[in-house]
């Protein structure tokens with residue numbers, strides 16, 4: 555946690571809408587009393603991985619069984635689907651245990667969460683894509699892990715797979731038998747377990763990593779990524795003045811709580827409230843943000859892919875929007891060129907656009923159609939990856955990035 559000075563952390567935390575910022579020199583001090591489990595312990599989540607999954611996947615990789623598993627997984631898509639036939643027995647037994655919602659999942663809240671996703675969809679596409687997606691490149695461990703894993707060399711396909719996850723999570727029937735999200739989460743959890751086995755075999759990754767014991771993707775790392783997604787988006791929606799009922803706020807959190815459980819995060823680390831999530835984010839996410847050569851490369855590729863579609867705005871505008879959403883500090887780390895004219899447009903036009911859309915102002919702002927095209931084009935980019943014939947299923951990797 556030594557990447558930022560205390561002052562820098564406070565400034566960045568405020569810029570990201572994460573107001574409570576803990577002292578980065580202090581050890582993990584987030585008590586599980588604020589968690590779903592409601593226990594009373596202070597356990598370091600960076601030394602917890604996924605004991606239920608990791609040894610199983612390691613043995614499947616060692617025995618060369620993953621390609622056949624990936625093929626069998628092709629037909630396993632809906633939450634209500636039977637497990638595919640012909641899987642290794644150990645994997646079937648494992649999936650029988652984990653391919654289900656946690657006992658504390660609340661079906662009513664999950665439905666309310668789906669309705670909220672629908673109502674917020676345009677903002678969510680924008681914030682997940684240009685906010686969380688780019689923020690992931692200044693989360694050092696995530697950037698290095700993604701860069702040095704197999705998917706790091708194929709970012710178009712990797713981005714499409716990540717969109718699959720986001721699309722499946724945001725679908726109205728995400729947690730229903732016709733939805734995909736429980737299956738997609740299980741495939742992702744298995745993928746993460748494969749990365750834990752594979753990356754330590756990469757000399758290039760070993761030479762740059764600070765991952766504890768050379769084991770990537772701990773529970774703590776997954777929590778950090780959650781905060782760059784759910785907690786960040788929640789904070790931005792609030793700071794943009796978008797009205798959310800108490801029921802909607804609770805439902806959006808609940809959806810992420812279940813998602814974290816399905817990725818193998820222990821219940822005693824999962825925040826029980828938004829207040830607890832913000833506090834955890836202040837400990838876990840804000841102080842560790844930093845640029846890396848790998849993250850710089852990934853951000854360039856991701857923004858390049860986004861700029862290839864017709865957003866109706868210039869590349870300078872796109873760069874400035876990322877700066878606007880994530881802070882100039884992060885924009886500077888990523889060396890995003892300045893375009894102060896676009897920035898002026900955004901500073902004035904975006905709040906006015908949001909106010910008009912939300913019915914908070916009757917005045918149609920100048921630039922409305924430009925902002926509208928921009929957000930709709932981003933949404934289409936996301937939806938095309940999720941629904942077109944190019945729907946990209948998540949597959950378990952069998953190697954690392956060459957090099």
Ligand code: HEM
Nearest residue numbers: 695696699700703704705712715719742775776779780951
């Ligand atoms: C793979 C989601 C946390 C590193 C994936 C995939 C998804 C995903 C959907 C499959 C797509 C693909 O294979 O590219 C998530 C979510 C997270 C999370 C929702 C937390 C809420 C993390 C963290 C790290 C990480 C904390 C590392 C610090 C990776 C890597 C891959 C991967 C290296 C494999 C890329 C490859 O195919 O080589 N993740 N992830 N993820 N994730 Fe995560």
